[in-house]
Amino acid sequence: MSDADGVEIAAKFRMWLRSDGIVHLVWSPGAVMELDDAVTAIEAMSRLTSGRPAPLLADAHEAGSQSRLARAEFVRRGDIATAVAILVLSPLSRMMGNFYLSVNKPTTLTRLFEDEDQAIEWLRGYVA
Amino acid sequence: MVAGVRRVTGGAPRGEPVERRTDDERLEEIALTIQQFAALDFAARAGVGTAGDLLDAVAAGVNFLGEELEAAYQEIEHKVAERTAELDAISKELAHRVLHDELTGLPNRTLFWDRLSQRMILAQRRHSDFAVLFIDLDKFKLVNDTLGHAAGDRLLRDVAWRIRGALRAGDSAARMGGDEFLVLLDELDTFEATLGVINRLIEALGAPYEIASTRSTVTSSIGAVMGTDGMQTAEQFVAAADAAMYEAKQRGPGSFVFYDEIREIRPVDSLVHDGPPPSFADYRSNDNSGHRA
Numbered sequence: 001m002s003d004a005d006g007v008e009i010a011a012k013f014r015m016w017l018r019s020d021g022i023v024h025l026v027w028s029p030g031a032v033m034e035l036d037d038a039v040t041a042i043e044a045m046s047r048l049t050s051g052r053p054a055p056l057l058a059d060a061h062e063a064g065s066q067s068r069l070a071r072a073e074f075v076r077r078g079d080i081a082t083a084v085a086i087l088v089l090s091p092l093s094r095m096m097g098n099f100y101l102s103v104n105k106p107t108t109l110t111r112l113f114e115d116e117d118q119a120i121e122w123l124r125g126y127v128a
Numbered sequence: 129m130v131a132g133v134r135r136v137t138g139g140a141p142r143g144e145p146v147e148r149r150t151d152d153e154r155l156e157e158i159a160l161t162i163q164q165f166a167a168l169d170f171a172a173r174a175g176v177g178t179a180g181d182l183l184d185a186v187a188a189g190v191n192f193l194g195e196e197l198e199a200a201y202q203e204i205e206h207k208v209a210e211r212t213a214e215l216d217a218i219s220k221e222l223a224h225r226v227l228h229d230e231l232t233g234l235p236n237r238t239l240f241w242d243r244l245s246q247r248m249i250l251a252q253r254r255h256s257d258f259a260v261l262f263i264d265l266d267k268f269k270l271v272n273d274t275l276g277h278a279a280g281d282r283l284l285r286d287v288a289w290r291i292r293g294a295l296r297a298g299d300s301a302a303r304m305g306g307d308e309f310l311v312l313l314d315e316l317d318t319f320e321a322t323l324g325v326i327n328r329l330i331e332a333l334g335a336p337y338e339i340a341s342t343r344s345t346v347t348s349s350i351g352a353v354m355g356t357d358g359m360q361t362a363e364q365f366v367a368a369a370d371a372a373m374y375e376a377k378q379r380g381p382g383s384f385v386f387y388d389e390i391r392e393i394r395p396v397d398s399l400v401h402d403g404p405p406p407s408f409a410d411y412r413s414n415d416n417s418g419h420r421a
Contacts, residue, residue: 030178065176065188068195090180095189103196 008044012037012063017048021127022055022120023081027063038073045080055123056081057116061089066096071104078108083126085119088112146177146184154183161190170198229303231281232288240302240310244362247314259322259354261311261329262369263291266347266381268307275340283346286337294332296325310366322354330384347382349373354386358396367399 008015012031088094097112113119164172174187227239272280300312336343351372368387376383
């Protein structure tokens with residue numbers, strides 16, 4: 001669901017549109033991402049940006065695992081983002097990020113970051 | 129549990145929250161999951177905790193591999209099933225082509241021979257009779273020469289369709305090649321019943337055909353042989369029908385002759401000689417007239 005301040009809140013994530021045009025997605029601690037969650041997140045981002053592609057900062061460092069179908073859906077709907085920065089602040093999130101890049105091979109420009117500031121700096125170059 | 133795969137021993141069993149397991153127990157579960165993958169049980173999963181530590185990363189990585197393996201395995205199985213179905217369809221198509229005439233879809237000589245031979249074997253156990261008809265279109269060559277082969281082919285398909293329509297369930301028709309057709313009439317209780325089917329066939333074949341945008345009548349010469357009297361093989365049977373058909377040709381277009389009428393002048397023994405496997409050329413070689421429309 002979305003609130004009046006432009007924040008999308010779902011059972012497993014929070015997402016909002018920053019003033020610099022970057023969409024920030026934070027997955028809840030221990031959340032296991034399934035296909036439905038991926039679809040929900042993509043729909044939420046589409047609402048926030050009115051369907052226009054925008055840079056995405058994805059923070060899953062406290063999240064749990066992720067299903068194959070969820071990863072496939074993120075790849076399939078990669079057109080909603082101009083670039084994706086994934087924060088990998090834990091061994092688990094780093095492994096998931098690397099797996100996503102090497103196995104799923106997203107077509108949208110995607111990079112892993114261990115520092116949020118660096119990620120945001122990089123994403124600013126992809127604000128439409 | 130897959131046979132041969134070691135169970136987790138000691139410590140917390142699977143199902144216990146990951147956070148309450150020791151590192152050794154978690155590693156053992158990961159090792160067991162890998163073993164299950166090796167045994168093609170790709171549904172196995174290692175527990176992933178909420179700490180997001182290295183063991184969680186390894187467990188999740190192993191699970192990811194399992195998902196990929198499972199998806200790849202299912203895809204392969206799906207493709208194998210698909211290819212198997214394709215091969216099955218091709219195999220059936222080839223089997224059909226081997227035994228059927230491509231132009232008319234009717235059984236070919238090989239299949240007809242098989243059916244006739246089978247019927248002859250059953251002859252002694254059945255009270256009902258059977259008959260073979262040899263049908264040859266009159267002046268078919270003229271159609272081909274004047275209207276073209278496409279018109280000739282169309283006529284042959286129409287003839288096949290009409291023959292099929294005139295027969296009863298259990299009867300068989302075949303195209304032998306050119307403008308020659310064979311029919312096996314089965315379960316004939318009386319001579320009148322036989323004549324009834326033959327008359328229906330003659331009537332169907334005698335109706336005008338639409339050939340090259342004109343309606344034309346094409347007659348057929350038909351020879352028939354009934355019962356197995358004196359005949360031991362399918363070759364003899366067909367040769368007798370052919371001889372009767374030839375006699376019909378001699379009498380004029382659209383004629384019909386039973387072999388019994390010419391049995392004395394063309395005895396069974398003179399129709400086919402012993403020798404190599406049968407072929408039309410074999411039994412026709414007894415007839416030097418070179419007849420054919």
